[in-house]
Amino acid sequence: MEPWQKAEIPGPVKAVLITRPEVVAVLIKRAKRPLFVVGTEALKEEGGKPLDYAVRIAKAGKVPVVATAQMAMELKKRGLQPAARMAMVEICSRLTDPKWSLHGDGQPHDLVLMLGLGPYYMEWLMGSGLKSFAPHLRTISLNRFYQPHCSWSFPNLSAEEWYKNLEKIAEELEK
């Protein structure tokens, strides 16, 4: 699988492809201290359809959400109160600290979901920052395009396939 942007080359450690979205639901269910980081790209397609999925997944999976940039406002409009608002670099740098968590209890998060982190190159760099400096953490990119720096990622998808996958994850968690 090739990264979405042509000039990007990740190196030897690459994301496992999400071929069955059910697996993501299982990973979320199994995670002890998951976290969901939602960024502004989630608003850019189809009037924020990806964001609607983020809200469903976060609610059904009971995953606290960190909203970047102006996303807290957008999440609230959709009935979800984010656990925190932070810039992408602020949340990701904190996640490299094995003693840090949103709950402030010294226990780190073990799984981070990302949706709408972008532009693509920014998600790329955040993913690689976490890969190298947060070994205690596993990351799932729910973005439309392959993100090899995460632990799991979709391959490059058409919008329809992407929505189908997100729908399936939400459904599994809502069961």
Place this chain on the structure above:
Amino acid sequence: MGSKLRIRADELQLPWLKAKGFELSLGRVAREWEEEEGPTPMPDIASLREWDKRLLKRYKPFYLPFCDLCCLCTFGKCDLSKGKRGACGIDMGGQLSRIVLLSCCIGASTHCGHARHMLDELIEKYGRDYPLDVGGENVYLEAPIIRLVTGIKPRTLGDLEDVLDYCETELVHLLSCVHTGQEGDNLDFESKVFHAGMIDHVVMEVADIAQVSAFGFPKADPEAHLVELGMGVIDSSKPVILVIGHNVPPAIGVADYLAKAGLEDKVEVCGICCTAIDLSRYSRKAKIVGPISFQLRFVRSGVADVIMVDEQCIRTDILQEAQKVNAVLITTHYKNLQGLPDRTKDPVDQIVEDLVEGKLPGAAILDPEKAGEVAVKVAMQIAPKRRKMGLIPTEERLMEESRRCTSCFSCVRSCPNTLPIPEALAEAGRGNLKPLSDLYEPCVGCGKCEQEGVCPVGIKPHTLIVGAHRREIAEEKFKMRTGRGAIQDIEIRRVGQPIVMGEIPGVVAFVGCSNFPGSWKEVARMAEEFARRKYIICTTGCSAMAIGMYRDENGQSLYETYPGVFDAGGIVNCGSCVSNSHIAGAAIKIASIFAKRRLRANYEEIADYIHNRVGAVGVAWGAYSQKASSIASGFWRLGIPVIVGPHGSKYRRALLGRKEDREVWKVIDARTGKEAYVGPVPEHLFFMAETVEEAMVAIPKLCMRASDTTKGRSIKLNHYIDLHRRLFGDLPDDLHLFVRTVADIPVTMKEEVMAFLKEKGWKEFENPNPDPTLVPRLIRVKEG
């Protein structure tokens, strides 16, 4: 500290010695000035390490590798992922900090080489004793950075040579640290990064005060003249010479020759990037096309008959691009010869003949005066013959082209801004050019979508975007205030107190290149927002142009609406890249002139003062170059935060504070020697914003300082809360960290803020107004 006695002679003949290119240096001549020297004249790499470590304790690096590998030496490639070390022993943190250092060394060396080259030429022309004059009586403190760092008070061009001697030595040492098997500790690398940045600011100051003095640029003039700006202002009916780059003497060669030959009204001279700004500081006739992202589109428009380049940020395929539109290329600098024959020693008429007859596509002419004369003569002769036929297609052609698109997305995957090209082409194919035309502003003109092998059917998306925008381009007519140079001492006296107290809520510097994530107008909108809010806006380079290429609600450019004075609500264009030194210089002058801190060779104390008291922030929204990284780094060492746009994450390292970590936000109260918690001010040193909204909320926050009076803090909080509410929809959730006492709360927001603070269990700060310092030796009364 004084300067070296230096004797130079091209040829020396004595009864006992005959030598060519003779130079004799005889150590330093004592040259004192009234101020006593501080502890760090000409600091070496380690001299300010303690200060750097103090900053790095607050602001931790967050590294963002592009890939898992290092491929710097033949030991490698080495996989550094997940805690592995390379064959040389370096880990990912060390490697990434090394890359940042490399970038800053490149940037600082580029400015240093630029300064040296220019100074050599000026000294050859005017002599070593030519006096520096940055602003006459208005600027007594002519070289704040040089005085602060080196301890030299330069009076003449020759004195600047000594400054550059020091800087060049430091840069060689710094670059050598990047070699395999040298430094291994990431924080020590970071300290070296700061050193490179500090040196960069020194050499930028050298370059700009030398050129301001010798070329008679506006001297610290808030009313520096307005220049015409935009692709639409260029008169293509005349022969057109386009200058691109950063080192202005060859462009001045053009202007001088035109003046001498009485041809000023017959030939159009315009420029892109900093040479354009600097030429407009010299000649009122010069026009500015736009920032560096306009290079490809303007060259391809075919309007320029002669393209003259000097150094830095020039497309390295400029010769091929010039040939596509039958324009002649003249290179003027040995750093950038483009494979062209060196014709410097040939007679002008012979070079002109060869170029006009097309025997050569271009020539290297390393003598600025000769280059200027050749450029004019060639432009005059080829313009009538040359069809000003550009590569920008007609509407009909571009619709036809658009229909060939197969929607494979290959161009999108090459585009740094992921622009929706296929969708826009589909619309264009149906006759609706608007979506394609709308891509013009967020397109950074990199041409990646047009590179060989990208589009399987050979479509040129960038060219089609420009074609779809053809009519609007003709209307690109703006006004920009040319670079004024330094800030006057009297301006500093006027604003020093309100800045330090916080009553002028901040100095916001919009600087850097045009690698914007969206339209360049975002920079203008930010500048407008904060000028309206009575911040002081400074700007330079491509960002100064971006601010100009915008009309406010009155249909005027911001330079027409806002004054150029360094005061609340002013928009101050200092000039080109090297004029960034005047922005740092202004902060230093506040410490020196207003606060009367000792300046000479006293870096740590002045940086400590600025970090704790001067609410300044840099915004490099479209930074792309290595120079931008070294410029930012010079601000970091002064404790001034810098915000970059999302592309800035590719610098691969942020410097971030953790606002909740109480311990790091303690200062020492210099009056008592006791520690005082002051809150996270400023919260970060190098921060990447995802969106312009995020940047606009970060700006007022990063302008808060430990020294703010309650009135000042309440003004700053007012802006922070107001923007947060408008752009993020609610009150900031970290207000309790910035409200020190009830008196800090903006009156109109009292109830709401108090309710929030109560919820957070907020308590008044124990010592809300300390005399803040991070440096123990600056305690005036020792404890006990």
